[in-house]
Amino acid sequence: MRSLPISFRWQPTIGETGSTHLKKPGDIGQETLALEFCLSTLHFAMFCAMSVVVVEKYNILNLLKSIVRHRITHLIIVPPVAVDFCKQPVVGNYDLSSVRYVLIGGGRILPGVEARVIKADGSLASCGESGELVVRGPSAALGYLNDTKATKGTFVNGWIHTGDQVIISETNEIFVIDRIKELLKVKGFQVSPAELEGCLLSHPDILDCCVVGVPDDYSGDLPLAYVTLTSDAHQRSAISLEAENAIRRSIMKHIADRMVSYKQLKGGVD
Structure with missing residues (x-):
C-alpha cells in the first residue's frame, strides 16, 4: 500500500463541500467503509456537524436495519455494496426513503473539483465520448510518498490521471466504464x-x-x-x-x- 501526502487544504475543502452542498440540519451519515478511510468519511461528517453511525462489519441486512432505525440520509459506499442494493431481493422489504445522497465512485462531479476526459491522442473528449478521467482540485493528493517514478506517471501538470475510462454526460454525470490500466x-x-x-x-x-x-x-x-x-x-x-x-x-x-x-x-x- 502506497502513502499519499495531502495538503492542509484537503480536509477543509472536503468539509466545506459537504456542509455547503450536501448538509441539512438533522442529517445522519452511515459509515460502511473500513476505518482507515476515516479522513474521507468520519472527518467529513464531523466537519458537517453530522451524526455518523459506525457498523462493526459490513452486512447488507445490518446496513438495511441501520438505515431504517437511524433514518440515515447519507451513505458512503463502494461498488460491491451498490451491487448488493441492486441484486438482493431483501432490499425491497425496507424503507430507504430517508437516504438523500449516496457517495460512491462515479456520479456527479463534486463542487470545487475540475475534471476532463482525455482521449488516447491527448485531445479532449466530447460529451458521450470515452477517455481517461483526469481531475484536479484542492482536495487532491500531492503525489506518492518517496516514489518519484509513480508520481510522474500519475500526477501530470497538476492533474491526476486516474486510469479510469469514463464517459461524461451533458448533465455532468460521470459513468465509469473500464480501467485503462487493467x-x-x-x-x-x-x-x-x-x-x-x-x-x-x-x-x-x-x-x-x-x-x-x-x-x-x-x-x-x-x-x-x-x-x-x-x-x-x-x-x-x-x-x-x-x-x-x-x-x-x-x-x-x-x-x-x-x-x-x-x-x-x-x-x-x-
Whole structure:
C-alpha cells in the first residue's frame, strides 16, 4: 500500500463541500467503509456537524436495519455494496426513503473539483465520448510518498490521471466504464475485465465478481473470474463437490454463450 501526502487544504475543502452542498440540519451519515478511510468519511461528517453511525462489519441486512432505525440520509459506499442494493431481493422489504445522497465512485462531479476526459491522442473528449478521467482540485493528493517514478506517471501538470475510462454526460454525470490500466492482453487481443464482469453479474447465481489475468506463456493473459455467490447458490454449492462444479460449469457456459473465443474464462472460475 502506497502513502499519499495531502495538503492542509484537503480536509477543509472536503468539509466545506459537504456542509455547503450536501448538509441539512438533522442529517445522519452511515459509515460502511473500513476505518482507515476515516479522513474521507468520519472527518467529513464531523466537519458537517453530522451524526455518523459506525457498523462493526459490513452486512447488507445490518446496513438495511441501520438505515431504517437511524433514518440515515447519507451513505458512503463502494461498488460491491451498490451491487448488493441492486441484486438482493431483501432490499425491497425496507424503507430507504430517508437516504438523500449516496457517495460512491462515479456520479456527479463534486463542487470545487475540475475534471476532463482525455482521449488516447491527448485531445479532449466530447460529451458521450470515452477517455481517461483526469481531475484536479484542492482536495487532491500531492503525489506518492518517496516514489518519484509513480508520481510522474500519475500526477501530470497538476492533474491526476486516474486510469479510469469514463464517459461524461451533458448533465455532468460521470459513468465509469473500464480501467485503462487493467486491460488484459489475450493472444494479442485487448480484453476488458469490466466487460466480462458486467456479463458475469447477469448470471443469477453471482452476487459480485472480479476478473483478473493469469500469466500464460502462450496467450499472454488468461481471464480468471473470482465470484461471490448469492446465498441460494452458496447453499447449493455446499451440498457436494458436484453441485459446486455444476455452478462453475454454468458460469463458464454463461460467458461462452455470450463472448468471443479469446474472452472465455480460460483461467477458470474461483
